[in-house]
Amino acid sequence: MQHPGQMTAAAPLLSVENVTLEYATPQRVVRATHRISLDLFEADRFVLLGPSGCGKSTLLKAIAGFVQPVEGRVVLDGKPVAGPGPDRIVVFQEFDQLPPWKTVLGNVMFPLRAARRLSRAEARDRALHYIERVGLGAFAEAYPHQLSGGMKSRVAIARALAMQPRVLLMDEPFAALDALTRRRMQQELLELWDEARFTLLFVTHSIEEALVVGNRIALLSPRPGRVRAEINSHAWDMQSLGGADFQAAAQRIDHLLFGPGDAEAAA
Structure with a gap:
């Protein structure tokens, strides 16, 4: 089945173009992300997946317009994002x-x-x-x-x-819920998407949640976050959980995130 981002040759709905983000602590300026580029298309369920501290939430805030990039830009419907908005x-x-x-x-x-x-x-x-x-x-x-x-x-x-909204942004929305409620909310989110076909950008550090919720996943390296890989995940759904193929896909992602190349990617 063709995923929504491939249905037409239309321009992306949302583009993150070489975005570098920083924030200040009492000790120093921390680089949260480094030159991240992503494209989201209409009706995508796009997941940002990575370890804690890799800049996922900071990037989401930049897309929402709450944080200004020190380099690059975010573009929505062909117009640069300058601040928060109902879109x-x-x-x-x-x-x-x-x-x-x-x-x-x-x-x-x-x-x-x-x-x-x-x-x-x-x-x-x-x-x-x-x-x-x-x-x-x-x-x-x-x-x-x-x-x-x-x-x-x-x-x-x-x-x-x-x-x-043009894009619904969700920042680890189910992380504080118990396991059964979290599973139910994932199912309900997918059912809502199936009815409304909204465009979703979803942040998580759970590999299983990323595979279930997303049809595309961007894997981010440890801070400063860079795009390590992008994976098509539209083959998986709630019924895939526990299956051998699903577990193998989760292990491959784990290796990409935390494998031997980790130190070099974070350097």
Whole structure:
């Protein structure tokens, strides 16, 4: 099956062009990534995979417009990214960022109303649609303290999708969940993608999660992060877990990330 990035010869939706990122600590300036280049196409499920500290989250923040590159640029729909915007919505790991005084419906409606593009009735209808899509229709009037961690994650995803961004950015969104809830959320994310075909950029340091969630995976070297390899992973899904071929693919990725060439790549 042809993956979405190959369906047409159209230009990429999002391009990361030779992006170098740095941040300051009290001791020194740290180079987080070094001249990373990536292309995302419409409806890609693109995963950034690498060890802790390789610059995955910093790169995601640069794509979101929160961090400015010291070299290179990020281009969306042919225009350089100059700052945050509703065309790129981020779902972080900390789902407790949901305002506790707002219901599920209120939380999903809030950014729609803040953007001033929809009337209250239109915002309510769209919010309810996405709340239903993530399986929380019965909890629209519930408050965050009444929800489990997995349910909060679904609210965050519904809130992001309701904004209908050009790219949905997810920064290790399921890392804090227990193993069973994490597996369920991966499945639900894939089902939502199958319905809506949004463009996803997903950060993880789990090889299995990368293979399941992504149709393309960029492997990043230890800091400063460089693209070590790009892998097509559209052959794998939730049913692949535990299979011999799946485990062999995971081992190959592990070797690429942490094999004998690791020291040279990080130099």
